[in-house]
Amino acid sequence: MNNPISAATLLTRELIARRRPGHSLEAPFYLSDSVLQADMEHIFGQHWIYVAVEPQVPEAGDYITVDFGKHSILIVRDDDMQIKAFHNVCRHRGSRLCATQQGVVGNIVCPYHQWTYDLAGKLIHAKHMGEDFDPRGLGLKPVHLRNLAGLIFICLAKNPPEDFALMDQEMTPYLAPHRLADCKVAAQVDLVEDCNWKLTMENNRECYHCVGNHPELTISLHEYGFGYQPDPQNAEGLQRFQEILEASHARWEAMGLPSAEIDTLDERITGFRTQRLPIDRSGQSQTLNAEVASKKLLGNLRDPALGGLSFWTQPNSWHHFMSDHVVSFSVLPISATKTLVRTTWCVHKDAVEGVDYSVENLTAVWNATNAQDRRLVEESQIGIGTGAYEPGPYSPFTEGLVEKFCNWYVRRLDALTR
């Protein structure tokens, strides 16, 4: 029997066919439960999803659980120090195995009837099941996992997209010098936004809104770093930024830090973009004074003024790697109109709180920026829901990456719902 075509797929197909390039998506993409169902099945079900940083599971037996849509995924470090992912569901009668967001296990034990799995997912203990009971075939269901220089991606598909290897190959030289695996989590904040996950992502992909909304972020961010329409007033500023960018790239590349832009956002299944961007003032970090938030620099880095290496992935993450800390964002849908934004700040594992850094200073810029963004996307969600909304045009100068996000999204849905 062929897979039946679901209502969600039919609706999505029609919406995809009507999409106007260069314009925002139609309202049902942000409001409809059917579209969210399609998003969960085809986008979050078939692509590499960024979920965690390696320092969240530093030792053997450490685990975290990641919930999105209806899924609950268990990520655990085994005794060989490898990180594994499983569906967080017992093979007996389906109970969720680990109920907390993080913890430590010896083996993985179901709280219901104590079925016990080792960290390879093998069922090793199940009482009262009789002589003929065969535990083989009742191991935990594995989930594909890749560790890209300390960033943990999972894929629920049976056959995950193979081009992750390209991203791995191209991004590792950019990320490796920051040695995320040798960091510790200094802070993690979960924010639930009352909006569709695509509004969160689209908002991340432009800085048109930054000057008017993000006074803290724009202390360290160069105004011209994310596209501007040239005019006589800003010609000099644009020119100066271009010079700073070229001089900085020459300096960083000479230090062995790849800096040039790579953009595959709407060209590949595992689309991404990266660029090392200069930071304003002292050029060091995304803080309220643009200076490093942690005195202990990452890895073997010696120069604090390394700008910010930004890394954006489809469909659900962005990251900024600085000389002193890494800040990482994972966007996970809860429902059509609720989205989790998980922000994680990492510093060198030997940095001491209160001596080398304070959490308040480390998190100030992005806590403020996240709160401002939350208001922006929630107001968008409300406006789109009024019925007066129709797709509007993107700026060719400042919203090119939003268009690439929508292009990627629509093309991937199209390919997978055919």
Added chain:
Amino acid sequence: MPSPAHAPDFSAPASRPWSADQDETLRCVHVRQETHDVKTFVLAADGPRSFRYLPGQFITLELEVDGRRINRCYTLSSTPTRPDLVSITVKRVPGGMVSNWLHDHLRAGMALGVMGPSGAFSCFSCFSAPAQRYLFVSGGSGVTPLMSMTRALHDLGSDADIVFVHCARTPADLLFPEELSMMARNMAHLRLAMVCEHHTHGSNYAGHLGRLDLHRLAHIAPDFLQRDVYTCGPAPFMGAVRGMLAGAGFDMQRYREESFSFESLPAEIQPEIEHSSPENETGVTTYRIHLQKLAQEFTCRSDQTILQAAAAAGLRLPSSCSSGACGTCKTKKISGQVEIKHAGGIRQREIDQGWILPCCSRPQSDVALDR
């Protein structure tokens, strides 16, 4: 509307200073039950009065107990920023003559002989340069002087950076938890950490469980080496804190401690005394296993697992695999030594923190478990 027990004259001029050489009569105006065995006694002068003292100082009560004259020192738990009244906060100590008398007899309206404030255990003392950062460590009712200092800093609008660690036996023994939370809400740099040895059944306590060791302290205050430390609690408690800090290379010039009362020390924080029966000729020894919450005790041979011995004694502890794989029986060990042979159901770091699996643990001394 009922009038307050003590009505000060707020228009009166400020009164004279208060000092140790001053002997006078104060009146108990209010008694508050803080926990099941701790009371606060609020004292006032009969005439208009504004009490000035250093937060952290103590006063001396002159009492007649069973026809005997007894003097006892108690740290003030009140703050001079609320100058009309002073208070002491007293734990009932089993066998303690004065604390029992105060708990059983001192009522609102009664007069007490009091000698004025003394002592230099104060972050406001002229001998202590103002510190950038403080670590306040209290055990039980040793919280009183630190409470006085924190209340004063709070009332003065200070933005002092304080890590306030309060240790107690159980969540029900924590002193002033609500007031501390309220002050932490008002003071951006006051951080609280409660550490209880045991859980209280039915409590929603979510703080630290166990004892304050160096690992836990470094977790609570990673920069503790940079802080000025003020410790108050029972003598063994302060001894342990002192030893722990000295061992971590702390600059002891910046360490201060104070005994909160001069009454006999509570027994429960004293080191446990181990009992064991002599070995018999087979090399097998029998030990006693004590289950603290269940208040049960049974014997266990050194060649037997604690789970087996519990079952033999008719006690059914949670368990499943009985082979150290599933961790269902995982239990916190309060004292004693065991030998563990597990099959992956427990992590070494959990063992290091005092957890054991009774299904695969054999005793090597008397053992007390948090069950």
